[in-house]
Amino acid sequence: MRNILLFGAGKSSTCLIDYLLANAPRQKWHVTVVDHDLMLIKSKTGKSYYATPTAIDIKDQAARQQLIQDTDLVISLLPPALHIIVAKDCLQFRKNMLTASYIDPEIRKLQKDIQKAGLLFMYEMGLDPGIDHMSAMKLIHSIEKKGGQIFSFKSYCGGLISPSSNDNPWQYKISWNARNIVLAGQSGAVYREKGKVKELTHEQLFDQSKTIQVPSLGKLAYYPNRDSLTYMEAYKLENIATFMRATLRYPDFCEGWHTLIKLGLTNDTQPVATDNLTYFKWASQQLNVDKQLSNDDNMAQQLGVSSKSKIIRQLKFLGLLNGDMINMGEQTNAAVLQRIMENKLKMEPADKDMIVMMHEIEFERRNMATRMHSYMIVQGEDNLRTAMAKTVGLPLGIMAKLMLQDKVSLTGLHIPVMPEIYNPILKELEEHEIRFEESFE
Template identity: 45%
Template structure:
C-alpha cells in the first residue's frame, strides 16, 4: 500500500448499505482511505457513518449533474447502491473521469453501451457484486470449476437464494419481513421467467410464477418453496453450462408466502398503472375492493377470499390479507400513486422488522454431474443470519462483497479491466476467501 490517502465514494445509504459502510470505515485506518456517503437523506447517511473520523456525508439530488460530477471526480473508486435506473448517470461520469465503479445490481443494457470506452480507459466496472446477483455467481463458479476439473460433465444445475426471516423471529402468517427495498418484493416475477428443465426450455409469465411452486428442504432451516428468476438461460452461457439438461436460478420463500402472493397478483394489487387520483379511495379496504372489481365482479374482501381463493387456502389467506391490512379502514398514504405503491406501503408498515428481529439468507446450489459413466449429486449451502434489524444478513451479504472488492481493487489484488461480473477466478477466489473470514461460507449438505 502507498501512503497516499484513497477516496471511496458511495451513493446510497439504505438498508443494504449498513454493513458495507461499517466495513469500509473499519478498514479505513489500516488501508489509508476515506469514505464519502451520498444520500438524498442526509440524516440517514450521517447515522450510518456514526461520526467516524474517516467518514463524511453529503446530500444532493443525483440528477444534479454539476455536483454529481464534481463529487465523482474527487474519488478513486465509486460504489453505487442507488436504484438500478440511476446507475447509468453515475456510470457515465465514472467513464468521463476515469473512475472504477462497483454495483450490486444486474448489468443493464445502458451500461453495456459504455463497454468499449471502459476497456479503452483501463477501468473496472464490476456489476452484480452483491448477494443475488453476486455471491451466487462466485460460489457457483467455484463449484462448477471444481467439478469440471475432475473431468466431470454437469447435467443439472439449480441455484436457489432467499432473503428470509430467521425461524426465531418468524411471528406472522406471511413468514416474511422486509429486509431490503420493498419495491423489489412488489415487482418480483413481473418480467416472467425462462429456464431449462429436463432438456426443455420452459417459459413462465407473471401469472404463473407463484403457482404450484416446488419445495426444497434445507437441513436445520426447514422447507422452502422456490420460483424461477428472470432469464436463467443467459447465465447458462456465462457459467459454461449450455449443454446441461437443467439450468435454473430461483428465489426461495416460505410456501405460505408464495400461495398468498399468487392471490395478491391475481387481485391486481401489484399493478403500476397510475391512480386517477388517490382521493378516489376512502381507505385501504375501498382501494382493495375497487381494485378487485376491475377483474372480478365481486366488490368485497370476503367475496374475493370465498370465490377466487382455493378452498384449502382460504383460512390462511384471509389471515394473511388481514394481517397486511387489506380490509382495514386506514387511509392510503398521499404518496401512493398506484396499487403497487399502496401495496409497498402496506408491506413496509405491517411486515416491518422489530429492533431485535433476525433475518436469514439461504443460498443453495444443487448440481448433478456425470463422471466415469456414473451420476453424482452434490449440494452446497450457505446460511447467514443477521444480528438485528439494522445489521441484517441481507446487509452483510449484499454489502460485504462490494466492500471487499473495493479493498482488493485499491490494493491492486484484483487487477483487471473491463465491464465484468464476478464469474472469473481472479475475482471470485480472493473475495470468497475474505467472505469466509466473515463467516459467509458454504458447506456441503
C-alpha cells in the same frame, strides 16, 4: 490517502460502511458517503475520522461529477435506474466502479468504451447477484477440473425472516428495498429444464408448489428468476439440459403473493385515485362484491377459499379487508401495496433476518452420476446489521480493497465469475461467517 466514494446509504449499505471504516486506518483510505438524507448517512458513519457524510441530489450533475472527479473508486448502491448516470461519469473521469446490481442494456452499450479506457466496472457484486456467481463458479470449475461433466445446475437464494422472528401469517418481513419486492417477477421467468426452455408469466410464477429441503430449516418454496438463460454463457454451461436460478421464500408467502397478483394489486402501470377509497374497495376492485356479505366473506367467496383460511388471515393482516381510507392521492396499485408492506411487514428493532443460498449440481464423472448440494445460511444481527446488508455489502467492500491494493488486473465490464476475483473474496467472507457446506448423493 486513497478515496472511496459510496453512493447510497440505504438498507444494504450498513455493513459495507462498517467494513470500509474498520479497514480505513490500515488501508489508508477515506470514505465519502453520499445520499439525499444527511441524518441517514450520519447514522451509518457515526463520528468516524475516516468518513465524510455528503448530502446531494444525485441528479445534480455538477455536485455529483465533482465528487467523482475527486475519488479513486466509486461504489453505487443507488436504485438500479440511477447507476447509469454514475457509470457515465465514471467513464468520463476515468474512475473504476462497483455495484451490486444487474448488468442492464444501458451499461452494456458502454462495454467497449469501458474496455478501451482500461477501467474495471464490476457489476453484480453483492449477494444475488454476486455471492451466487462466485460460489457457483468455484464449484463448477472444481468439478470440471476433476473431469466431471455437468448436466444440471440449479441455484436458489432468498432473503427471509429468521425463524426466531417469524411471527406473521406472511412468514416475511422487509430487509431490503420494498419496491423491488413488490415488483419481483413482473417480467416473468425463462429457464431450461430437461432440454426444454420454460417460460412463465408473472401470473404463473408464484402459482408453484415447487419446494426444496434445506438442512436445519426444512421445506422452502422457490420461483424461477428473470431470464436464467442469460447466465448459461457466463457460466460456460451453454449445453447442459437443466439450468435455473430461483428465489426462495417460505411456502405461505408464495401462496399469498399469488393472491395479490390475481387481485391486480401488484400492477404498476395504471394510476388509481385513492383519496376516500377504502382498503377493501381497493383490494376488491376487480371483484363483484355482494353487499349482503361481510368483507371477509366477500373476499373468501371470490377467491374460492374459506373465510377462516390462511389467505384471508394474510389479507386481514395487511389491513386489506377493513374500511380505513387510503388517501394517498393518485397512485399505482404497486405503490399502494409498497406502503402497506413497509408498514405491516417492517422489521422491528429486535428482529433478525436470514439469507439462504443453495446450489444443486448434477454431474457425471467416470460414468458415475453425482448430485452435489452446496448451501449457506447467514443470520442477521438486528434490523440494521441484517444478513442482507452483510451479504450484499461485504463482497463490495472486499472487492474495493483488492482493487485499491492493485491486486486486480482485470479491465472492462464484468460480473465476478473468474478465480482471481472469487477465490480471495470467498476466502475472506468465511472470516465473517459467510461460508458454504457441501453434501453429495
